[in-house]
Amino acid sequence: MENKAKIITLLSLIILAINLTCNNRTQRNNLLCSRGENGKWSIILEEDVLIDMVYVDNKAIAIDKTIDCKTFNYLFKFSEDSLKLNNTYYTHNPPKNYFKDKNFIYFLMCATPENCQLVKKCSVNEYELMGGEYIKIYRNVYWQGHKIHNADANTFNTMNVIQDKSEWELTVGFDKNFIYNQASVMSKKRFESLYWINKDSLRLYYHY
Numbered sequence: 001m002e003n004k005a006k007i008i009t010l011l012s013l014i015i016l017a018i019n020l021t022c023n024n025r026t027q028r029n030n031l032l033c034s035r036g037e038n039g040k041w042s043i044i045l046e047e048d049v050l051i052d053m054v055y056v057d058n059k060a061i062a063i064d065k066t067i068d069c070k071t072f073n074y075l076f077k078f079s080e081d082s083l084k085l086n087n088t089y090y091t092h093n094p095p096k097n098y099f100k101d102k103n104f105i106y107f108l109m110c111a112t113p114e115n116c117q118l119v120k121k122c123s124v125n126e127y128e129l130m131g132g133e134y135i136k137i138y139r140n141v142y143w144q145g146h147k148i149h150n151a152d153a154n155t156f157n158t159m160n161v162i163q164d165k166s167e168w169e170l171t172v173g174f175d176k177n178f179i180y181n182q183a184s185v186m187s188k189k190r191f192e193s194l195y196w197i198n199k200d201s202l203r204l205y206y207h208y
Contacts, residue, residue: 159174
C-alpha cells in the first residue's frame with residue numbers, strides 16, 4: 001500500500017509539472033492571440049500563419065500595443081457583420097482577410113502564404129460591409145483587402161448573380177460607372193457569362 005501511495009504521488013507531481021511547463025510556454029485566449037514564453041504576443045491563424053506585428057501607418061507595432069486580444073477575431077465571427085455578407089456562399093466559405101476587435105478593423109494582406117502582414121485600417125465606426133467581400137472605408141472600396149481604384153464609393157453597391165455550372169451565387173460590385181468582378185472592372189465577356197435578372201438594361205448601361 002505504501003509503494004502504491006508513493007507511485008500515485010509521483011504521477012501527480014509529474015502531471016503538475018507538465019501543466020506548469022505548458023502554461024509557462026504559451027498563454028492563449030479563446031480566440032487567436034497567443035503569448036509565448038518570451039512574453040511577446042502573436043496571432044496564430046487557421047492556416048498556421050504567424051503574425052507577431054501589426055502595421056499602423058506603415059510602422060510595425062507590437063501586437064499588445066494595438067490589438068485588444070480579448071475581443072480580436074475574424075470579422076465574420078461577429079453576428080452583426082456576418083449577416084451583412086448577404087450571400088450563403090460565405091456561410092460555408094467565410095472571408096478570412098478581415099478582422100476586428102473592440103476598437104479597430106484590420107486587413108490581412110499576403111504576398112504569399114508565408115509572407116503576410118496585418119494592417120490596421122480604421123476604427124470600428126468607420127467601415128461598412130457592402131456584401132460579399134466588399135467593404136467600404138472612408139471614400140474607398142476594397143475586395144479581400146485590395147483597393148478598387150476605379151470605384152465610386154458614393155454610388156457603390158453589390159448584387160448577387162447566378163453563375164454557370166455552380167450552385168453558389170457570385171457577389172459583384174457596381175457603381176455609376178462600372179460593374180466589378182472581384183477588384184477589377186468586369187469585362188464584357190465575363191458579363192455575358194452570368195445570368196443577370198435585368199441583363200438587357202445593364203448591358204445597355206455599362207457595355208454599349
